[in-house]
Amino acid sequence: MSRVAPSAHAQGRAYATFDGHRNGDFAPYVFVTEDYGQSWRSIAAGLPNGWSVNVITEHHRTPELLFLGNEIGVYMSIDRGKHWTRIKSNLPVVPVDDLAIHPRENDLIVGTHGRSAWILADVTPLEHLSAELLVEAGQLFPQKPVTMWAQKGDWPFYGATYSASNPPRGALIRYYLSDDQEKGDPARDSVAQESENEESEPDSEGFSLTIEDARGEHIRTLTTPSSSGINEVVWDWRYDAPYERDEAPNEGGGGFGGGPPQGPIVLPGTYTVTMDVRAQSYSTTVEIKADPRRPMTDANRMTRQEALMSLHTLAKPIYEATEAMERLAGQLTEASDLISEHDELPETLTTELEALEDDLSSIQSELGTVRSNAGIAADIQASSTLPTSDQLWQVDEAWDAMPNLLEQLNELILNRLPAFYTMLDSEGVRPHPGDAITLPSRRRRR
Incomplete structure (x- = not known):
């Protein structure tokens, strides 16, 4: 007998496994008593x-x-042993000597023979799998509450802290997508696709x-x-x-320098996640908690968020104005080059x-200002305090300057540049389309 596992759910129930390999018997022996x-x-x-x-283990x-x-890995059953599915993921082919489920984190901890420990993080989605669910178009699984921890780097002890990687920064959202369910038993086939991490075709309807x-x-x-099976995506708490924009810019957080544009981080609270697949809608909620090490009053948090959302709204017109001015500057440079190629043009x-x-x-x-x-x-996003009076003044200054700035810019775009092009065209100053392209004679075999 290799293991006895009493049930935590039913009196009189226990599971037992037997290992006969020492006697040349390599068959699997698994039993349950009620x-x-x-x-x-x-x-x-x-x-x-x-x-x-x-x-x-149960x-x-x-x-x-x-x-x-x-002796080759881990198997799971969602129907108390009627069907078994191998969990592959990135677990190598290795003998498994022990299993445990962390009662708080709900992680499956796998003790291997000679290959250290392997952890399947948060098996909550597997708890909710059933034959009935697997024939649905999809399903959003319950989400664990998540805390917006302020992460700390390991400077100045790079490489000397011996710390494991942090969980993904954000709310991990897990969901199930079905295929056509025409491969036999749904409880076996669909879970096998997910657990063995096989590549599958994306949902054609999206x-x-x-x-x-x-x-x-x-x-x-x-x-x-959109692959069939269990998928996951990390929401980074942002709007x-x-x-x-198509090209990767040298822009940042809110589009003002240092990376791709991002929305601000949401306030702590409960958020609804909705998935639409094959004309059906599925939803769940996720609770976002503030970092308890960074206390902040609700009033201060709201003032901070209003400043961030105000700048978030302003980011798009700033970006569009920047793009427009780069475009206009290029057009004026081309016009200057064309004028320099002509003699005796009006000084106007x-x-x-x-x-x-x-x-x-x-x-x-x-x-630029x-x-x-x-x-x-x-700076406001990185701080856990009320924005300073200077920071709030900068927000107001940015908004106060934009109406007049856009009025001047739109005057160039809508009126002055078109009028200038009309002046150029009336004097015959226009881009040269280039030389005509000739087609050489085709050579044929004789």
């Missing part, structure tokens, strides 16, 4: 022959969920995952994996980015070009 051992029933059907079983919350270790706050206001739309063209360049330069200078003031978003 009457204190008076009778036993085999639940080894579906386990691979030729590999003896070392350990079995989930402490979900009696239907069993885990088993044999789906979306959205996040809303307690008032139903939209917070974030996440791009999520949608204020804008999108050169005068207007210089006036446009001066005005654009003035607007660029004003926008606005960007500098709006860039305070990163």
Whole structure:
């Protein structure tokens, strides 16, 4: 006998495994009793022959969920041993001598023979798998509350702290997506696809995952994996980015320098996650908690969030103004080059070009000041205190400057530049389309 595991859910129930390899018997032996051992029933059907079983354990919350270790890895059952599915993931082929489930973290801890310990983090989704669920188009699993911990680096002790990697920074959202369910038994086939980490085709109809706050206001739309089986995506607690762009910019947090544009981090609270797949909607909630080491009053937290959201709203017009001015500057440079190629043009063209360049330069200078003031978003986000009066003044300054700035810029875009191009065209100053392309004679075999 290799293991006896009394049930935590039913009196008289226990599981037992036997290992006969010392006698040349490598068959799997797994039994369950419901009457204190008076009778036993085999639940080894579906386990691979030729590999003896070392350990079995029952989930402490979900009696239907069993885990088993044999000479090649870990198997799981979501129906108390009627069907078994191998868990591969990144677990190598290795004998498994012991299994434990952490009562707080709900992690499956695997003790291997000679390959150290292996941990499958948070098996909560496996608790909710069932044959009935697996024929659904999808499912969002219950989410654990998550704390917005302020992480600390290991400076100045790089490489000397011997610390493991932190969990993903954000809320880990897990969900199930079904395939067409035409491969036989759904409880066996669909879980096998997920647990063995096999690649599968994306859902052809696609789906979306959205996040809303307690008032139903939209917070974030996440791009999520669409493979059949159990998937996961990390929501970094942020709002949608204020804008999108195709190229990777030298911009940051809020679009003001240092990385791709990002939305501000949400306030602590309860948020609703919704997934739409195949015209069906599934939802769950996730609770976001503040870091208890960084206390802050609700009033101060709200003032801070209002400043961040104000700058988040302003980020898009700042970006669009920056793009527009870069475009206009390029057009004026091209116009200057064209004018230099022509002789005896009216002086009014050169005068207007210089006036446009001066005005654009003035607007660029004003926008630089606005960007500098709006860039305070990163400092406000990084702090766990009420924004300073200077920071709030910078937010107000950025907003106060934008109406006049955009008015001047739009005047260039809508009126002055088109009028200038009309002046150029009337004098015959226009880009040369280039030389005509000729087609050589085709050579043929004789």
